[in-house]
Amino acid sequence: MQITKLKPLFYTVIVLLALVGSLMYFASIFSGILLILAAAVLYFVYYGLSVGKGASKALALSFLKSLLIPVIGVASALLIGGIIMAVTGYDPVTAYKALFYGGLVKNWSVSVLNAAPLIFTGLSIAFAFKAGLFNIGAEGQYYVGAVVATFLGLHFNMPALLSIPIIFLVAGLLAASYNFIPALLKVKTGAHEVITTMMFAQIARYLSSIFIRGMGGSSDGPHPYVTDPILKSNWLLKMKSIFPHANYRVHIGILIAIGMALFVQYILTRTKFGFEIRAVGQNKDAARGQGIKVGRNIFIALLFAGFLAGFSGVNQVLGLDHKLYENLNAGYGWDGISVALLASNNPIGVIFTSLLWGVLAAGGQYMSRTVQTPNSIVEIIKGIILFLIVAKYIYIHIGHKFKNKKKEEREAVK
């Protein structure tokens, strides 16, 4: 009884610790991990005290269990990648050392920068999947978000505290409305969203060129065409302005992304809208039979997915590039499919799979630069991870066989 009264206090402390901890960690101040751990421990303690003895242990156990399959997947992918390297004449040990030193320590800031946009697109795809939809065109909604953010970023002269939320919102809404026609076609005619959003993604990509050329700039430099830089007041806050030692490129976009993941998780598990989305995604007939409006939910889900993917584009423009390049194949929409699948569409899981993808990309670049192992090995590893995890049943099968074998062995010993 006593302890539940302290709930708000506990939660405030936990959230604060976690927030400051991750802020530090993402700014490459690695001692931030201690604060994050402290928050986790505190949460377990509180959970144990409020729910009862053994509860925190069960919670920890179920948490570890949920990590099992992904960890085994990643580990075996690394193993296979290592074998491939060994066979093709590269030293897997030095390569992996470079990969992880680069991804987790040296260029951790790049990993973080890679992860943020992926979280948004991953959430977009995961959310749509929950409603039984495959938003394969997140790439297109990304472009819409980026173009709108650039346009507003160029012209919106207001205090950052006002302008940035407005830019996010407007760009997100326009990216959402970019899914309006696919959603309408889906609900009215049953046209499959894989086809329609994919086609719209192509349209967005080529259409963006036109807008980019309309937003000033020149074709100097390494890229064919670049817009003028957006107003400095519209830049996302840099970590450097909080922690002077932080990398100068890292911005708070990652925190916005994580906040968004928590928000999506909240919607799915705790609101009536999320409830309906899940019901529709898992059994349309039952949902309809119990009075849930299937069409409306599908419609809104596809729009919300567009909204989330749009944020990814805004994040890149306001946070990192501060301008928009023409003919740049961002690819966050496609990679978003991978991270969503990898996280089995769990919004919180998407944070971690995006970070993993980010680390592999940043580490891969570092590896190819320092120890001359081709970056493509990272692509191979990513492919294997995906294959292993998506084909989960393989594990189940292996587990089965493994158990049988164990049993045979035991029997033989007898």
Place this chain on the structure above:
Amino acid sequence: MGAKKEKRVVLETRHVKKQFPKVLANDDINMVLYEGEILSLLGENGAGKSTLMNVLYGLYKPTSGEILLEGEQVEFSSPKDAIRQGLGMVHQHFMLVDNLTVTENIILGSEPGKYDFIDYKTARKEVVSISEKYHLHVDPDEVIENLSVGVQQRVEILKALYRKARILILDEPTAVLTPQEVDELFEVVGRLREDGVSIIIITHKLEEVKAISDRVYILKRGKIVGERETSQVTKEDLANLMVGREVVLTVHKDEKEVSGEPILQLEDVVVKNQKGINALDGISLDVRPGEIVGIAGVDGNGQSELEEALVGLLKLESGRILYKGEDIAVLDTKQRRGKGVASVPADRQKFGLVLPMKVSENMVLGFHDEKPFVKGINLALDTIKTHSERLVEEYDIRTPGVEVPAGNLSGGNQQKVILARELSSDPDFLLVAQPTRGLDVGAIEYIHSQILKMREKNVGILLISLELEEIFSLSDRILVLYEGKIVKEFLPENTSDKEVGFYMTGGKKTAEDRA
């Protein structure tokens, strides 16, 4: 049946245990199956019958214990292994491919012929010869989706026989059959026994246990608690053994005067099915408060369309549905529910539940956006949880908790979740279709008494059931549905099941017309 001692044991389990994450579904099961016998498994919902059969069939791996086939220990890693060794199983939910023909379905997975060429002709011939041998009449070239459930079941049995099954497992085969189809099935089963096939059959209907099987095991909470020769026991004995108390097999219904305005009226309702045929062909009926109107009929005569039209899933071609005097045909499902219309759908897994969602979530499905369960846009998770826990208690739903997916529950317990949700919603009109399909006798007793309690509370009830017994024991009035029309109306006390059955088949001679 000769002396039992001479019989050969074909299948045996020793200390078989199956542990699911939170449920011990089978606990130290020792059972034997003799050659050429028909063995029944009887047990409450969630007792572990389907699990045990799935273990035998190689779908689940036992946690511990041994399975012996013809005296040899076997370990099936998949049904494929089991089939190869002569086992066949017909699941409660069929596993046929809808758009393939009967023959294609039967040979699927064990296609004859060399290399990649399927020898369709030989296959078809064999299918025809097996089906003639056992009188399993079915057109080998018909596409599955055009067949009735009863015929689909024949295809499932043929499929097992085609693979030379010596042991056949039937999980609740009669739950979906009409009385006539049940008779036919039992004839086939008898013929198989004469050929030396050993059969395990699961059913909740005690008279079927008596009628068909030689021996019966009674399961309770995962354990075998009894074994009987069926000739030595009565239905009442079996019920007591199974539930552990006296069970009233037919609930008592108080006489009741119903009067007043009908709460629900159908006026010349016409509804087309997907093929464009009038599935409901000008139906008029009315239900008054406190009255149970039973719709009797053979499956496929418009029951599902009637259900869907009432709930709002099917549009009317013409006619009106008056509820409390207002035409609700123009309203959607949600609006109708809001006005106090509740319904228990016949197809529980398709229309009633979202299997991957939690039991608690299914308990409020459709009410999740109404008052005690929602606060603003947020779900009131605590309220939902306590509400569900109360219903689980009240309806004796066997589940390790309300947080597990509904799909983990046994078939009968899934049904109870829907009943609990709909009956507790305090409706003014209740549509119940096949309310007790797949329920054990104890649960049927409880559900029937709940439905009668609703009648006491002046709820108007429309009962659609393929079980004449259920229709007779609950209804105040019986309407016979035939080819989309109400062809006859009876008072239960003035008629017999024979007479109703006569009109259910269109008033023609019943025995001979097998298509």
